[in-house]
Amino acid sequence: MEIYFGPSLQLLMSKEQEWKSLCGGAPGGPVFPGHTQDPLYGYFAAVAGQDGQIDADELQRCLTQSGIAGGYKPFNLETCRLMVSMLDRDMSGTMGFSEFRELWTVLSGWRQHFISFDSDRSGTVDPQELQKALTTMGFRLSPQTVNSVAKRYSTSGKITFDDYIACCVKLRALTDSFRRRDSGQQGVVNFSYDDFIQCVMTV
Numbered sequence: 001m002e003i004y005f006g007p008s009l010q011l012l013m014s015k016e017q018e019w020k021s022l023c024g025g026a027p028g029g030p031v032f033p034g035h036t037q038d039p040l041y042g043y044f045a046a047v048a049g050q051d052g053q054i055d056a057d058e059l060q061r062c063l064t065q066s067g068i069a070g071g072y073k074p075f076n077l078e079t080c081r082l083m084v085s086m087l088d089r090d091m092s093g094t095m096g097f098s099e100f101r102e103l104w105t106v107l108s109g110w111r112q113h114f115i116s117f118d119s120d121r122s123g124t125v126d127p128q129e130l131q132k133a134l135t136t137m138g139f140r141l142s143p144q145t146v147n148s149v150a151k152r153y154s155t156s157g158k159i160t161f162d163d164y165i166a167c168c169v170k171l172r173a174l175t176d177s178f179r180r181r182d183s184g185q186q187g188v189v190n191f192s193y194d195d196f197i198q199c200v201m202t203v
Contacts, residue, residue, distance in 0.1 A: 040066075040104055044097050053094035056081040062100070068107055072123055072161035079166040083107075085203050086173040110168050113137060114161055124158035130167070139171055173203035 043066045047058040054062060060080040069075060075083075087099040095103070113136065117129040125133065127150035134141060134149075141149070149171075153163040177199045181189040191199070 040101055044100050053096055055094050056084045059084060075162055079162055082166055082169040082203060086169050110165055114164050124160055125164060126157060127154060130159055170203055
């Protein structure tokens with residue numbers, strides 16, 4: 001399977017100019033000061049509203065148009081909801097351009113990890129490869145936990161790129177939530193029932 005590594009900087013800048021002429025430069029079009037020179041701006045501005053925010057549905061369209069998934073299947077809506085939740089620090093259910101740019105950087109890194117472990121270019125990785133990938137990304141999980149994660153995200157023993165990204169997003173969001181509560185960095189936190197439910201349901 002031939003893997004596309006994503007759009008080049010030249011293509012991104014070309015797309016930016018195209019979208020700016022269609023949206024950002026038009027009267028009443030969404031213009032976000034300070035970001036217009038960013039190569040990613042065009043993709044974001046094409047779907048963002050006047051408030052400069054995008055929701056999960058708009059993020060899905062934005063990422064599909066950008067080609068960041070490369071030769072893999074585009075992200076489904078549920079995965080995009082997870083992405084928004086991961087960076088939704090104000091609990092608005094949306095993300096601004098700064099968060100989108102941060103997401104792009106994270107996704108690019110995860111994609112490279114996936115490609116490096118997808119040695120046969122099948123578009124999938126197996127549970128053993130998932131464990132190695134998670135370890136290289138800094139997640140320290142017990143074999144039992146890795147097994148549970150693999151079962152949750154695998155189909156017939158294989159994990160697709162979309163499911164792999166969904167797994168990474170959820171692990172990062174939960175880890176970030178845990179670290180915010182682990183002020184002493186002891187690896188142990190106390191949750192109230194309501195806090196636990198909020199933590200789990202927002203990712």
